[in-house]
Amino acid sequence: MRALRAGVLGLAVAGLLLGVQAATAAGPLKVRIGWVVTPAQLTPFLFSKKEILKHYGKSYTVDPIHFRGSAPQITALAAGELDIAAFSYSAFALAIQNAGMKDLKAVADVFQDGVGDHYSCEYMVGPKSPIKSVKDLKDKRLADNGIGGAVDVAMRKLLRDHGLEDKRDYTVTEIRFPNMGAALIEGKVDLIGTLMPFAPGVKKKGARVLFTMKDAMGPSQMIFWAARQPFLDKNKAALEDFFEDHQRALRWFLDPKNRKEALQIIANFTKKKVSAYESWVFTSRDFYRNPKGTVNVEALANNVKAQRELGFLKIDIDVPAHVDNSFVEEAAKRLM
Numbered sequence: 001m002r003a004l005r006a007g008v009l010g011l012a013v014a015g016l017l018l019g020v021q022a023a024t025a026a027g028p029l030k031v032r033i034g035w036v037v038t039p040a041q042l043t044p045f046l047f048s049k050k051e052i053l054k055h056y057g058k059s060y061t062v063d064p065i066h067f068r069g070s071a072p073q074i075t076a077l078a079a080g081e082l083d084i085a086a087f088s089y090s091a092f093a094l095a096i097q098n099a100g101m102k103d104l105k106a107v108a109d110v111f112q113d114g115v116g117d118h119y120s121c122e123y124m125v126g127p128k129s130p131i132k133s134v135k136d137l138k139d140k141r142l143a144d145n146g147i148g149g150a151v152d153v154a155m156r157k158l159l160r161d162h163g164l165e166d167k168r169d170y171t172v173t174e175i176r177f178p179n180m181g182a183a184l185i186e187g188k189v190d191l192i193g194t195l196m197p198f199a200p201g202v203k204k205k206g207a208r209v210l211f212t213m214k215d216a217m218g219p220s221q222m223i224f225w226a227a228r229q230p231f232l233d234k235n236k237a238a239l240e241d242f243f244e245d246h247q248r249a250l251r252w253f254l255d256p257k258n259r260k261e262a263l264q265i266i267a268n269f270t271k272k273k274v275s276a277y278e279s280w281v282f283t284s285r286d287f288y289r290n291p292k293g294t295v296n297v298e299a300l301a302n303n304v305k306a307q308r309e310l311g312f313l314k315i316d317i318d319v320p321a322h323v324d325n326s327f328v329e330e331a332a333k334r335l336m
Contacts, residue, residue: 028060029239031063034067034085035064036067038270040195040286042253042289049265073087077099084226086225092226092322095226104226105323106221106224107295107324108246109293109294113214113287114212123155123212124184124209125190126190131190134158137159139170140190142173151193157216158211181207192207197277217302232324243328246293250293259282293328300319301320304317
């Protein structure tokens with residue numbers, strides 16, 4: 001009996017050791033994260049300061065993947081080619097409705113529009129435009145970066161609040177952000193919906209701000225990280241380490257004493273001069289980033305509600321049920 005017990009114990013210990021060795025051999029979790037534009041999204045260089053990260057290379061690594069927008073990330077997330085997507089509220093809702101992602105969770109803030117005195121997307125008219133109010137947009141040509149996107153939804157909501165409806169009272173053209181300013185100044189469109197870093201260049205050419213996204217929506221949960229529940233459940237321990245380092249890095253970038261070095265990191269990545277960012281990045285002229293990474297549930301719910309009311313969604317979505325702030329909340333506790 002003693003020999004049998006010893007044998008069983010030996011097998012158990014051997015099995016445990018083999019399991020540990022297998023886990024070690026598998027290596028740290030590689031977290032594939034989508035991003036679209038920087039410096040609004042810090043993702044591609046957020047984890048570059050390895051000396052301040054506690055768990056990088058041990059329990060996780062990061063693979064930032066560039067996309068042209070939120071929509072391609074829906075496809076990548078559904079195909080298992082992406083772990084965390086950088087979604088606008090509009091893409092998030094469409095992923096739940098159209099892609100059937102009932103297990104989708106918003107897990108961390110990336111940036112918010114119109115919070116406090118922070119930046120809000122701007123809707124501009126040309127320097128010689130006779131347009132003085134929203135009602136003057138009747139029968140006019142409007143442009144934004146994508147029909148049904150966050151900038152588009154806010155514009156349509158404000159116009160509806162003033163009695164104007166798409167096609168009946170105005171037309172909308174899709175133009176990429178870098179090309180909007182020229183279209184406005186050349187008189188090809190009457191109003192554009194734009195944002196940083198493109199807005200200042202258009203203003204220098206005489207464009208005027210007619211209204212902002214905040215005027216239309218109040219605060220907006222503009223961009224945030226989203227992941228599917230099975231990925232979160234399967235990798236809970238590694239992701240807790242990941243989010244701890246994420247919050248550690250985010251706080252470092254947002255700390256005014258690190259601003260000079262942070263701007264240099266951004267400039268190095270974008271291959272532009274620091275002067276391109278000095279006047280606005282990490283100031284009130286920039287979007288708001290929650291230093292604790294918490295998703296603004298109330299703002300997100302209001303955003304999705306507007307999307308539904310404008311006809312871009314066919315279903316009601318229980319937004320709080322699709323938000324999981326537990327990882328960033330645990331990270332904040334670890335850093336206390």
